[in-house]
Amino acid sequence: MNIFKELLEKQKAIILDGALGTQVQKNGYDVNDSLWSAKFLDENPEVIKEVHRQYLEAGADCIITSSYQASIEGFLEKGFSEEKAVDLIKLSINIAKEERDIFWANLEDKNKRIKPLVAASIGPYGAYLADGSEYTGDYGIGDEELKQFHKKRLEIILETSPDLLAIETIPILKEVKIICELLKELKKIPTWVTFSAKNESTTNGGDDIKECMKFLENQDCVSAVGINCTAPQYIPKLIENIKSVSSKPIVVYPNGGSKYNPILKVWEKGEISALEYSKLSLLWFQKGAKIIGGCCETSPEEILNIRERLL
Template identity: 40%
Template sequence: MPKKSNPIDTILKNHSFVVLDGALATELERYGCNLDDPLWSASILLEKPELIYQVHEDYFKAGADVAITASYQATLDGFLSRGLAEQEAIQLIQHTVELAKKARDDFWKEESSDSRPKPIVAASVGPYGAYLADGSEYKGNYGVSDETLEQFHRPRIKALIEAGADVLAVETIPSLQEAKVVAKLLKEYPETYAWLSFSLSDGTTISEGTSLKECAENFNENEQIAAIGVNCAPSSVAADAVAELHKHTEKPIIVYPNSGETYDPETKTWSGTASCEGDFHLAAEDWYRAGARIIGGCCRTEPKQIKKLAEKRSEVERVLL
């Protein structure tokens, strides 16, 4: 049973909701990075890690309470396939936490405030499908054993925890099987908390077909799961998913949708129009009313949207106080 304080609950004791950051990879692209690589944003760890630090800093300045690390696709298997030695791979995975912590600490030295919590670092644990780099994190029917998933996730989880992450962000998980495997691995680190966030098929179902109801009920008694929710779904279905989860869990609900555009995993391109580009903070009001208490953005969202979200929280809390 975890003995350390739950970092999510600590923030929620004093604030109406937790402000997450937004997209990392697409922000790196704005800084000129080419992410057409199986390692995706993790490739920048090898090339320009200072830009990862910069994006984290941008989100802290915008008002984010949480930085999600660049470890979504930073896996032992992925780095080994690139020709790195095992210890080098582990150090790179841990460096994702170190970059976020340094950005947080440097920012807080200059900008500490009684009106906002000291930000925390959430180490991203992306799904097995992200390593496959074929879009299967949006399908989830991997056809592999629990043991295969355990062997894949264990070394990265160990590295991220040992690097000092405040919480694990187990995100874009497409299958209940994979979620259960990760929850089992967490038991090896009983003082560690994690949030669990699924990818969606629709407003009531995760990618591989399991209902959100069943997903929530599977983890309601797990004290290490600090929050449960959805990410990288279109903003148009986010409120429905939050409302569905709210019926079946008392855990804090997390939601960080993408911009509303459509991603093609085969061509690795986005199309369509951002559905909440100018009014992300207004859409977030719907998510909050539906029950979300940890809110941010995923792919194609930007610091300017997180800034408006943080300003909205400050505005509401000034009225309440």
């Protein structure tokens, strides 16, 4: 049975965590680096663990790992050996599982929670480039190179046995098609796929969201579908568009309303308040999304408010 449908029989919504990289910043650390928050996997893993704890304590039913920007190529360019790069990618999953297990073991009242899941983040190729192309899909490489990039990382991450895969912030359908072909060849594991969108009907790379969801509807390797790292105002209509062509559980975790500046590598302010964000989450739920959290510029406060409002 679809793991998300199974959990949604136990509670009416699944609450995701919020931003990792921008929460690391809010906790006082500098993430202005091509590895983004993944640099702390080597420098100070406790920085990542702290964020996972914050979201678990805020009520997240699922925490997403710091592997979004972690790749063999990215670590090699920073001077790490390939062996060390593999170890750091695996660490991103293992520390999340460790923090989840510690949290769950120490939680006194387990009747009001489902045991939190660990979703291994699989970001787009553009996240490795760290040049803003993750928001355009204009990578300048061929399909085979793109396939090998994702294959290596997927194989490494699957060795750590996360609960599920979060194929996230993907700007173009072509990249998702390549990833889905790989998923069919690799170890079977629950997976969601979320695109980033620039408006109510189009991905950041210019693909029609309905066409993307029609494709995913026929992919048995994909358990849930949706949108992340997208301005909140576009989410209601995007959910409607997804529902019109898809029967799979819908995942949404928008950003806080800011816009990313790829030159300065910062989010330019424009976020809404945590309370307003949670009010919007109720609208998303009513529209049909059942797996809901936050992306860049959101925090544990948003997740706490979403949980209180939806559950």
